[in-house]
Amino acid sequence: MIAAGLFAVAVAVSPGQTAFARNIEIEKPISGRVVAVLSDVRIASRVSGDVVVWGGAVTFSPSGFVEGNLSVFGGDVIVPEGKPLPVRGTVSTPGTLLRLYLDEMHRAPWQDRSQGLLIRGLRLLALSVWLAVSLALLFCFASPFARAAASADTHWSSTLLAGALGVLSLLLATVAALALLPPTLAIPIAILLGSVAVAAKVFGMGALFLLLGQKLLGSVAPAKRPAALAAGLALLGVVSLLPFIGSVVWSAASVVGVGIAFLTRFGVPRFRVAIPA
Amino acid sequence: MKPCARPLDPLDAEAIASGAEPVYARDASDHTRVCLSCGRAVSEAAVLSRQIDSLGKLRDGELPAIRDGVPDLAGSVLRLRPFSRRERRDLALWKGPCLFTALLFFSGFLVLTLPGISASEQASLAAAALAPLLALLRAGSRSLAELASAWPAGLEALGQAMRREQTLGLVCLFLLAPVLFGLRRALARERRR
Numbered sequence: 001m002i003a004a005g006l007f008a009v010a011v012a013v014s015p016g017q018t019a020f021a022r023n024i025e026i027e028k029p030i031s032g033r034v035v036a037v038l039s040d041v042r043i044a045s046r047v048s049g050d051v052v053v054w055g056g057a058v059t060f061s062p063s064g065f066v067e068g069n070l071s072v073f074g075g076d077v078i079v080p081e082g083k084p085l086p087v088r089g090t091v092s093t094p095g096t097l098l099r100l101y102l103d104e105m106h107r108a109p110w111q112d113r114s115q116g117l118l119i120r121g122l123r124l125l126a127l128s129v130w131l132a133v134s135l136a137l138l139f140c141f142a143s144p145f146a147r148a149a150a151s152a153d154t155h156w157s158s159t160l161l162a163g164a165l166g167v168l169s170l171l172l173a174t175v176a177a178l179a180l181l182p183p184t185l186a187i188p189i190a191i192l193l194g195s196v197a198v199a200a201k202v203f204g205m206g207a208l209f210l211l212l213g214q215k216l217l218g219s220v221a222p223a224k225r226p227a228a229l230a231a232g233l234a235l236l237g238v239v240s241l242l243p244f245i246g247s248v249v250w251s252a253a254s255v256v257g258v259g260i261a262f263l264t265r266f267g268v269p270r271f272r273v274a275i276p277a
Numbered sequence: 278m279k280p281c282a283r284p285l286d287p288l289d290a291e292a293i294a295s296g297a298e299p300v301y302a303r304d305a306s307d308h309t310r311v312c313l314s315c316g317r318a319v320s321e322a323a324v325l326s327r328q329i330d331s332l333g334k335l336r337d338g339e340l341p342a343i344r345d346g347v348p349d350l351a352g353s354v355l356r357l358r359p360f361s362r363r364e365r366r367d368l369a370l371w372k373g374p375c376l377f378t379a380l381l382f383f384s385g386f387l388v389l390t391l392p393g394i395s396a397s398e399q400a401s402l403a404a405a406a407l408a409p410l411l412a413l414l415r416a417g418s419r420s421l422a423e424l425a426s427a428w429p430a431g432l433e434a435l436g437q438a439m440r441r442e443q444t445l446g447l448v449c450l451f452l453l454a455p456v457l458f459g460l461r462r463a464l465a466r467e468r469r470r
Contacts, residue, residue, distance in 0.1 A: 018437060018438050018441060019438070020438050020439070020441065020442050020445075033434070035434045035435075035437055035438045036438070037435060037438040037439070050430070050434075052430065052431055052434035052435075054431070054434075054435055054438075069430075071427045071430065071431050071434075073427075073431055073435075090426075092423045092426070092427040093423075094420075094423055094424045094427045094428060094431070117388055117391060118388075118389060120388055121385045121386070121387075121388030121389035121391075122385065122389070123385070124381055124382075124384050124385030124388060125381075125382060125385035125386065125389075125413070126385075127381050127385070128378050128379075128381035128382035128385060131374065131377065131378045131381060132378050135371070135374055135375070135378065139360075139365070139371075142359045142360045143357055143358065143359040146356060146357050146358075147357050150353070150356055150357060151467075155467060158463055158466065158467050161459075161463050162460065162463045162464060162467070165456055165459050165460040165463060166460060168456050169453065169456050169457055169460055172449040172450075172452055172453040172456060173449075173453055175439065175445065175446065175449040176446050176447075176449040176450040176453060178432075178435060178436045178439040178440070178446070179439040179440060179442055179443060179445055179446025179447075179449065180440075180443065180446040180447070180450065183433060183436050183437075186436050187429070187432050187433060187436060190432055190435075190436075191428075191432070220352075220355070220356040221355070222355070222358060222359075222360055222361075222364060223364055223367075223370055225360075226370050226371050226373070226374040227370075227373055227374060229374060230373065230374035230377045230378075234377070237381075262460070262464065263463070263464060263467050
């Protein structure tokens, strides 16, 4: 009878699950890890390993439990109302500050009734960080920034095209590397490509703020660059706070920003003039 | 146009353009009257000289004038030049944007405190306002730590899922070639301008 019982348990417990663009429903205990990409996961049973989700939501049923860590990249965690998060390990939602903030305030995300206001508050804080970083970059690299803004001013269509093709190239290269190369090679390549994308976005957005501000103030004077940068960010920031349209505009601005960075090679001049000593 | 067998030295061209005596070839002025290519070099030097002269006349901050699709040299120089030492240290230039950054930060912070702030539940209103700030700082530091710790495992898991989709990888690789070609063309076209 004991042997039969052990056999039944062994049959009932399935190993880990991996899914791509296909939703997963966990209704039987799982002994390994659950990985889902562009998929939603509903957990109604015990998972012994980690749960890692990219671009999808994780929904817990009352009987769902995760023994390992839960990592959700670009997605939500949904828990039955009034229940604590049924995860024994660490819960991480990298890149989203809201969950951590609510956790620090001892307020569970699913119990909060004013999330819209909190998201706007965090957005304003993020805009202040954007402005601080852009001003610091402008202080250190004034000429490359000005050159990038001037280039985007005269070649809007090329900038947009370069941005779209640049973002697409980075995305395709990352997916191809992750799918075809061994992990020891694919992960450093993915990190490198991600870093290039982040650097291009930060530099390009700064140049875009400067350009928009210069248009608003009607001046390209070096002395007015800091004010122009702030004015450009204020304009784009106000639009970004609008529901739906805001995120669309900000995403389009990010694509343009990447285009500015690539097209101007981060504002590096085409020809260097050697000054004899 | 036939190339000149005895091309003019650029210094001589500049000298003639500005009405001065040539430095190297004494007969340079006579030569430019009969030689088309050297005459052209002198007129180009004259245009450049006029543009540089106009640098002093352009007011700081004026938008560069564009004539026949070619931006004015003086305007472009003003637009692209780095900050001077005085501008870099001038507090008046940076004060406004820095204050705006602080204003954005505190308005965001105020919006965060709004849902939770209630004087009756707290020791004081200041304590109630301080709680979200501390929570924000702690959440920020935790977020960075989380980002550092979760990314390697997350990428490894993403790789695991993606390796099961070899066809998708091949399709991406196949599409990457024309996209990279297009990007290279777009960048090269920009550099030719």
